[in-house]
Amino acid sequence: MSLAGKTAVITGSNSGIGLGLAKALAGAGADVVLNSYTDNDEDHALADQIATEFGVTARYIKADLSKGDEARALIETAGACDILVNNAGIQQVAPIEEFPVAKWDAIIAIMLSSAFHTTAMAVPMMRKAGWGRILNISSAHGLRASPYKSAYVAAKHGVVGLTKVVALETAEDPITANAICPGYVLTPLVEAQIPDTMKQYDMDRETAIREVILARQPSKEFATLEQLGGLAVFLCSDHAAQITGTTQSMDGGWTAR
Structure with a gap:
């Protein structure tokens, strides 16, 4: 399942799931672009560590994904995007009548709108390259709901819908789009x-x-970061060339209920 020669852009990847996925893709040979909204020495050091550990090219690019123009600029600055992983996210818990409007706007912007912007920029690159993989990190909450998480659940459901639309629009291209729906990781x-x-x-x-x-x-x-990484690498491989428009759950049976 070698991804050598491919460039993967992973949003929200200076920690947690995003960083775990970046390492998994680098471990399969992909060059990686890390991203978050900060621009610290530690962010760039993470890219250097990945480059050294896996023998790939790794960079860190700052972009505030709550802003559509910066989300688009991330892909443009990367210069190549064979694999796009939309992972960035935040959380807020509150009853809907008390839910802060600013937090609603931020969650939808960072978790849903940014995926639209990055995908719109990446798809033409993938078509030109003749190959592409889009992985949208949704959640069990993209398939089920919980109280007090109106923005998060709405955004994650939206990501699933966006994934299906992109899969249909790229179905005749060598491009796939799938949503990974983890439970607790x-x-x-x-x-x-x-x-x-x-x-x-x-x-x-x-x-x-x-x-x-x-x-x-x-x-x-x-679920572990290694398990999620293994699924991501598989979905990027040629073995998964006919898997598109799907939700891939890794939730210990949560959505089987």
């Missing part, structure tokens, strides 16, 4: 939340994970 951010959950519910670590954090995930196990 063990990222550093989730790991940091476990002690607070243990304290809040007066539970040991294992019980807090199984009964609170993973209450809706039937397997009672987190």
Whole structure:
């Protein structure tokens, strides 16, 4: 499943799922472009580390994906985009009547509108190159809902719909578009939340994970960054050339209910 010679642009990739996917694609031989809204030495150091570890070209490009022009400029600045991974996201939890309007606007812009802008720029590049893969990181919440997450659920459902439209528009090209829908993934951010959950519910670590954090995930196990990375590499490979317009769940059975 070599991706040597391909360039992958991964939004929101200086930590968590995005960084894990970048490393997986680099491990398969792809050159990678990391992205977030910051522009720190640490961001560029991550790209240098990936380049050294995997023997690929890696760069970091700052872009505030809440702004459509910057989302488009990200792809233009990258210069090539054989693989596009739309991953950037934020979260806010509140009842809909109390949901901050500014947070609604930001979540929709960063998680849905940015995917429209990056895809609109990347598809012509892919057609010119004669090959392309678009991976939109949705969520189990792209297929199911939870209370108090109106913007997140709306954005993730929108990403699934956008994926299907792009798949149909590129169906006769050697381009695929698919949405990955994880449940709970063990990222550093989730790991940091476990002690607070243990304290809040007066539970040991294992019980807090199984009964609170993973209450809706039937397997009672987190998905891992390595598992998500393996799925991403497969979807980018020639083995998946006829997989397009789909949602690929990795949620321990959550959406089987």
